[in-house]
Amino acid sequence: MAPKVLISDKLSPAAVQIFKDRGIDADFLPDVGKNKEKLLEIIGQYDGLAIRSATKVTEKIIAAADNLKVIGRAGIGVDNVDIPKATARGIIVMNTPFGNAITTAEHAISMMMAVARQIPAADASTQSGKWEKSRFMGREITDKTLGLVGCGNIGSIVADRAIGLKMRVLAYDPFLTPERAMSLGVEKVELNELLERADFITLHTPLTDKTRNIINADAIAKMKKGAYLINCARGGLADEKAVKAALDEGKLGGAAFDVFVEEPAKENILFGTSNFVSTPHLGASTSEAQENVALQVAEQMCDYLLHGAVRNALNMPSISAEEAPKLAPFVRLAEQLGSFAGQLTETAIQGVKLEYAGAVSEMNVQALTAAAITGLLTPLLQTVNMVSAPILAKERGVKVEEIRREKQGAYETYIRLTVITERQERSVAGTVFADGKPRIIQVKGINMEAELGQHMLYITNEDKPGFIGHLGMELGNNGVNIATFNLGRLAPGDDAICLVEVDGRVPEDVMSRLEAVSHVKQVKALEFQ
Numbered sequence: 001m002a003p004k005v006l007i008s009d010k011l012s013p014a015a016v017q018i019f020k021d022r023g024i025d026a027d028f029l030p031d032v033g034k035n036k037e038k039l040l041e042i043i044g045q046y047d048g049l050a051i052r053s054a055t056k057v058t059e060k061i062i063a064a065a066d067n068l069k070v071i072g073r074a075g076i077g078v079d080n081v082d083i084p085k086a087t088a089r090g091i092i093v094m095n096t097p098f099g100n101a102i103t104t105a106e107h108a109i110s111m112m113m114a115v116a117r118q119i120p121a122a123d124a125s126t127q128s129g130k131w132e133k134s135r136f137m138g139r140e141i142t143d144k145t146l147g148l149v150g151c152g153n154i155g156s157i158v159a160d161r162a163i164g165l166k167m168r169v170l171a172y173d174p175f176l177t178p179e180r181a182m183s184l185g186v187e188k189v190e191l192n193e194l195l196e197r198a199d200f201i202t203l204h205t206p207l208t209d210k211t212r213n214i215i216n217a218d219a220i221a222k223m224k225k226g227a228y229l230i231n232c233a234r235g236g237l238a239d240e241k242a243v244k245a246a247l248d249e250g251k252l253g254g255a256a257f258d259v260f261v262e263e264p265a266k267e268n269i270l271f272g273t274s275n276f277v278s279t280p281h282l283g284a285s286t287s288e289a290q291e292n293v294a295l296q297v298a299e300q301m302c303d304y305l306l307h308g309a310v311r312n313a314l315n316m317p318s319i320s321a322e323e324a325p326k327l328a329p330f331v332r333l334a335e336q337l338g339s340f341a342g343q344l345t346e347t348a349i350q351g352v353k354l355e356y357a358g359a360v361s362e363m364n365v366q367a368l369t370a371a372a373i374t375g376l377l378t379p380l381l382q383t384v385n386m387v388s389a390p391i392l393a394k395e396r397g398v399k400v401e402e403i404r405r406e407k408q409g410a411y412e413t414y415i416r417l418t419v420i421t422e423r424q425e426r427s428v429a430g431t432v433f434a435d436g437k438p439r440i441i442q443v444k445g446i447n448m449e450a451e452l453g454q455h456m457l458y459i460t461n462e463d464k465p466g467f468i469g470h471l472g473m474e475l476g477n478n479g480v481n482i483a484t485f486n487l488g489r490l491a492p493g494d495d496a497i498c499l500v501e502v503d504g505r506v507p508e509d510v511m512s513r514l515e516a517v518s519h520v521k522q523v524k525a526l527e528f529q
């Protein structure tokens, strides 16, 4: 059945066409995002949810989203999505980090110009029949200093445009390298220096615990008298009350906000303040940007739902469309190794070591590790997938170690997974053959070559004559058909392992009889999907 996607915000219709062209059923219900009850009622039907900012993907919505695999944000900010809850349910959250960056940077520059020349107030006055030439004295921006708080995608485009307008640009961004600052032509400074030197300050960070109220009364006190503040990033970066007070007393020459603490901002303490300019979160609202983000999000969601390719996810390593088919058999192998070890582990797991040898070490091992942990935790937890597995392992204190090495031994490439518990370390290794099927090649240091079927018996035994005959007879006498039979041993007469694929689940009473077969040390039934 084709995957189903709900578009619950006003996305460009181009997105609907892409879903349709790629064989995905897309319901375009742009008002549902604002209707929490309706969204809650229908979300369970969908594999994908495409949104802008109106839809709030809360814990409650996620709990009701029984089939949801991906949330695609046509835009940058994902503060309307509960990412930890989505991750815990194995739902990928992706955005389109570049599609609306130019448009938003242009909006910030427009807002700077608008506030510097009081254009909105001058426009209202002129159109009301007044001709107040002396009331609207503006400021020139040439040779003025612009301070960027945040110099990522949007901040750096703003810097480029501002330099083109002959401004000097300072940037405060702890993650900006000196080399990048130099190549952008901006001067990297600390926040206090930026506040003291800038004539115009523009905010371009996400809203985090560190950036909330980054522009508060203390910060404003450090600014030049008559400085201007622009916020086209997120409401809450500036303390609205402090900005209002600073505008009223003339400490700030003007402020221009596209974003507010409460949105939609039908009322706000700043409204009506002299030289305050506002727009209703229009930063990304150009036809070009909306077309870009809608196309990008639809393509990304289709790639994931149809081929498992992951781009621009915030809670999962990327897997390109080209590598997805090559990676797929190794994802399967990693998951099988994890599942094998997970089903044999009966005490708390302290750590997992993953060794990637040969060609597989050049692949996207982060994704393979996520698959291995998925397999490992599946026998222990109800729902776990490649998105939620790493976080679930971390929450449970399972230390994950990845080692990449050159080819060693007989196999061109292999993955070895070692589970560390309080009592022991158990390792299992596997490879992918030319037929694309995973094989187990070593268990606890014992070599073998076994394909894993749906129903398997894992038997440890003494390598003694008669064992195979007795085991086969016991299975046959109890109506259990053997599909494949694989043996391995450390040395003649030493410890041995037997992996048997059987055509169905082995009943409990038969398991007890198998345990009683001579030379059998342990029998365990393993299930694989």
Ligand SMILES: NC(=O)C1=CN([C@@H]2O[C@H](COP(=O)(O)OP(=O)(O)OC[C@H]3O[C@@H](n4cnc5c(N)ncnc54)[C@H](O)[C@@H]3O)[C@@H](O)[C@H]2O)C=CC1
Residues within 6 Å of the ligand: 075, 076, 077, 078, 097, 100, 101, 104, 149, 150, 151, 152, 153, 154, 155, 172, 173, 174, 175, 176, 204, 205, 206, 207, 208, 210, 211, 232, 233, 234, 258, 259, 281, 282, 283, 284, 285
């Ligand atoms: N008004 C609108 O319609 C739109 C608003 N936005 C918002 O614009 C903001 C920036 O977006 P992008 O540039 O794409 O993000 P980005 O992730 O590319 O850049 C953010 C920058 O902020 C920096 N940063 C993080 N913490 C910081 C801190 N404590 N102090 C200073 N810098 C810090 C980061 O190092 C990074 O360079 C986001 O909040 C985004 O949601 C984005 C698009 C449209």
Ligand SMILES: O=C(O)CCC(=O)C(=O)O
Residues within 6 Å of the ligand: 052, 053, 074, 075, 076, 077, 078, 100, 281, 283, 284, 285
């Ligand atoms: O979709 C929108 O209009 C808002 C864009 C935005 O804020 C973002 O991309 O972070």
